Amino acid sequence: MSKFRKEEKKGQPAVNTAALPDIVFMLLFFFMVATRPKEKEPANVEIEIPGSSVAIELNKDDDTDYLWAGYPINAGPNDLVEVFLDDQLEVDFTSAIGPWKLANKPEDKEVYEVVTIFKIDDDVDMRTVFKIKEALRDPDVKGYKINYSTKEK
Amino acid sequence: MARREGEEISAGSMADIAFLLLIFFIVTTTMELEAGIPSNLPIKVELPPDFEFPEVKKRDVFAISINANNQLRVEEELHEIEDIGDLLYSYFSANMYNTNNDNNDQDWARYENRTIENCKAEIKLAKQELEENPDDIFIQSRILKWEKRLAVCESLPSGTFNEIHETAVIQIKQKAKTSYGTYIAVQNEIRVIINQVRDEKCKELYNGMSYKDLDSELEEDQEKIRVLRMLVPERIIEPPIKN
Numbered sequence: 283m284s285k286f287r288k289e290e291k292k293g294q295p296a297v298n299t300a301a302l303p304d305i306v307f308m309l310l311f312f313f314m315v316a317t318r319p320k321e322k323e324p325a326n327v328e329i330e331i332p333g334s335s336v337a338i339e340l341n342k343d344d345d346t347d348y349l350w351a352g353y354p355i356n357a358g359p360n361d362l363v364e365v366f367l368d369d370q371l372e373v374d375f376t377s378a379i380g381p382w383k384l385a386n387k388p389e390d391k392e393v394y395e396v397v398t399i400f401k402i403d404d405d406v407d408m409r410t411v412f413k414i415k416e417a418l419r420d421p422d423v424k425g426y427k428i429n430y431s432t433k434e435k
Numbered sequence: 436m437a438r439r440e441g442e443e444i445s446a447g448s449m450a451d452i453a454f455l456l457l458i459f460f461i462v463t464t465t466m467e468l469e470a471g472i473p474s475n476l477p478i479k480v481e482l483p484p485d486f487e488f489p490e491v492k493k494r495d496v497f498a499i500s501i502n503a504n505n506q507l508r509v510e511e512e513l514h515e516i517e518d519i520g521d522l523l524y525s526y527f528s529a530n531m532y533n534t535n536n537d538n539n540d541q542d543w544a545r546y547e548n549r550t551i552e553n554c555k556a557e558i559k560l561a562k563q564e565l566e567e568n569p570d571d572i573f574i575q576s577r578i579l580k581w582e583k584r585l586a587v588c589e590s591l592p593s594g595t596f597n598e599i600h601e602t603a604v605i606q607i608k609q610k611a612k613t614s615y616g617t618y619i620a621v622q623n624e625i626r627v628i629i630n631q632v633r634d635e636k637c638k639e640l641y642n643g644m645s646y647k648d649l650d651s652e653l654e655e656d657q658e659k660i661r662v663l664r665m666l667v668p669e670r671i672i673e674p675p676i677k678n
Contacts, residue, residue: 303446306453310460317464332619336626337470346469399471404616408501408609411618412676419476426478430619431471 318342322369327352329403333435340429345396347386351410352403363410379417383425394424401431472622477672495544495603497526499621503612507621516617519624527599527632527667534597546597554585587665590658591640596666604670611676625671633663
């Protein structure tokens with residue numbers, strides 16, 4: 283009788299998922315080494331950074347502070363440039379830059395070793411940029427290293 | 436309940452944890468590399484009341500002026516941004532091999548010859564002055580400059596080089612309403628030319644090696660980069676914007 287035993291209903295052979303965590307960890311490690319943390323971008327500002335053919339890539343491990351400046355989206359003719367330190371809008375940026383740089387100083391480095399990256403829109407006037415630079419040059423702040431962020435041209 | 440051979444840790448949740456971490460990293464990171472034009476702001480120094488500014492000759496200054504309508508004046512004539520390239524190149528290279536200020540190109544920057552003996556003599560002189568005024572930061576910075584020049588002389592096989600005049604700078608004047616885009620375009624042109632002149636010098640001094648191929652991680656290349664930075668300095672000053 284056993285010869286004619288009906289074949290047991292077998293389910294589909296299960297895929298061996300033992301290797302799944304390995305693959306996922308591999309992807310995870312890839313993302314951990316090949317990427318850098320995103321910065322908070324301010325909302326409602328039009329920022330289109332200028333292009334440049336001589337831009338130098340920064341090492342993703344360097345300490346950096348981000349400074350954003352641009353006109354609000356749908357700005358009228360009299361709207362002023364808005365300056366954001368990290369992602370906080372600072373109306374009085376000339377006096378806010380000093381404390382901001384000092385607050386962002388990492389434990390084991392000096393302020394002058396931290397690069398300030400300027401993400402400034404093409405149309406911003408140079409007077410604003412000049413004020414920002416003067417605030418960074420303050421002898422109490424010493425934020426001398428800057429980088430004009432640009433896209434590839 | 437079936438008797439188990441030995442307790443095994445259930446590996447089912449490991450995949451869940453891994454996925455969670457993966458999704459976290461995908462959402463909070465980016466693969467874009469940050470790129471830009473690096474710059475160092477000039478340090479604010481308190482000048483002593485009796486400070487005398489060194490005399491600066493017009494020929495040593497490459498003057499760029501941008502007005503509120505983003506029009507350029509380069510060396511006192513109206514130009515487009517594309518013209519900066521050729522003019523700046525002439526500024527650097529016209530007198531690079533001719534330090535005789537009577538018969539060289541009078542429109543462009545002067546160069547001065549530096550030799551090992553003359554660097555050493557200047558250092559000795561400055562150190563004597565430093566003994567009289569130990570806190571004078573200007574004498575200290577002079578000594579540092581001459582020591583750098585000495586290092587460059589010693590690293591070159593000929594022991595001598597022509598350095599652009601100490602007061603030679605590129606000056607970018609801006610108005611309050613000048614736009615940032617134009618300013619960056621000007622900065623870009625300047626750096627393209629500086630890289631080009633450095634590249635030519637690099638090929639001349641180091642057997643056809645290109646400036647772009649120098650690796651700042653290697654020791655020997657670091658020295659070459661220092662030499663090239665002294666031969667073709669990137670000195671840009673921006674006067675304060677008044678209106």
